[in-house]
Amino acid sequence: EAGVTQFPSHSVIEKGQTVTLRCDPISGHDNLYWYRRVMGKEIKFLLHFVKESKQDESGMPNNRFLAERTGGTYSTLKVQPAELEDSGVYFCASSPRTGRGYEQYFGPGTRLTVT
Amino acid sequence: GQSLEQPSEVTAVEGAIVQINCTYQTSGFYGLSWYQQHDGGAPTFLSYNALDGLEETGRFSSFLSRSDSYGYLLLQELQMKDSASYFCAVRAGGGYQKVTFGTGTKLQVIP
Numbered sequence: 001e002a003g004v005t006q007f008p009s010h011s012v013i014e015k016g017q018t019v020t021l022r023c024d025p026i027s028g029h030d031n032l033y034w035y036r037r038v039m040g041k042e043i044k045f046l047l048h049f050v051k052e053s054k055q056d057e058s059g060m061p062n063n064r065f066l067a068e069r070t071g072g073t074y075s076t077l078k079v080q081p082a083e084l085e086d087s088g089v090y091f092c093a094s095s096p097r098t099g100r101g102y103e104q105y106f107g108p109g110t111r112l113t114v115t
Numbered sequence: 116g117q118s119l120e121q122p123s124e125v126t127a128v129e130g131a132i133v134q135i136n137c138t139y140q141t142s143g144f145y146g147l148s149w150y151q152q153h154d155g156g157a158p159t160f161l162s163y164n165a166l167d168g169l170e171e172t173g174r175f176s177s178f179l180s181r182s183d184s185y186g187y188l189l190l191q192e193l194q195m196k197d198s199a200s201y202f203c204a205v206r207a208g209g210g211y212q213k214v215t216f217g218t219g220t221k222l223q224v225i226p
Contacts, residue, residue, distance in 0.1 A: 042202075106159065
């Protein structure tokens with residue numbers, strides 16, 4: 001079974017540019033989450049999809065961040081325009097809707113650096 | 116909202132036992148999870164407690180006391196490869212399985 005994959009692994013962009021991060025969850029996992037970890041701080045929740053629907057987007061910092069999950073498969077997180085404080089590691093995680101839904105499988109993360 | 120507290124750093128000797136505590140404040144509590152993250156890696160699931168008591172998985176055990184809003188992760192027979200950050204995470208709230216992570220405890224295992 002393939003794990004959660006994320007692309008790109010690293011991205012360096014200038015302030016004001018746009019970046020789109022992609023996450024492919026484990027096949028069959030209805031739950032998809034985006035998190036961000038900044039400079040060794042907590043893993044901060046951004047939002048949660050159940051299939052293609054946004055269940056909870058309370059952690060999204062502002063309207064410069066836009067997440068989509070068309071068709072309930074892969075998800076994208078777009079940052080436009082990027083600011084310096086957006087730098088960090090963005091993790092995606094997925095879990096099944098039933099059974100061990102409490103166990104989240106994390107992707108390797110995308111390290112975003114905004115200069 | 117939810118808040119969690121855990122020590123920022125812990126140092127322990129190889130072969131010893133270490134306990135990482137986690138206290139939380141939340142409403143609509145479902146359960147407490149623990150994740151391990153090595154530097155540069157992805158967090159990986161270790162354990163989940165929904166009910167009071169101790170759950171054992173090999174060298175790792177996790178404990179929960181719902182009445183005290185407290186849990187801990189116990190690592191036995193420490194190995195150098197256990198050096199990593201350990202996060203407790205609360206699954207709570209009225210929505211679908213929202214998980215809030217603590218700030219993490221950086222464990223350093225020394226020879």
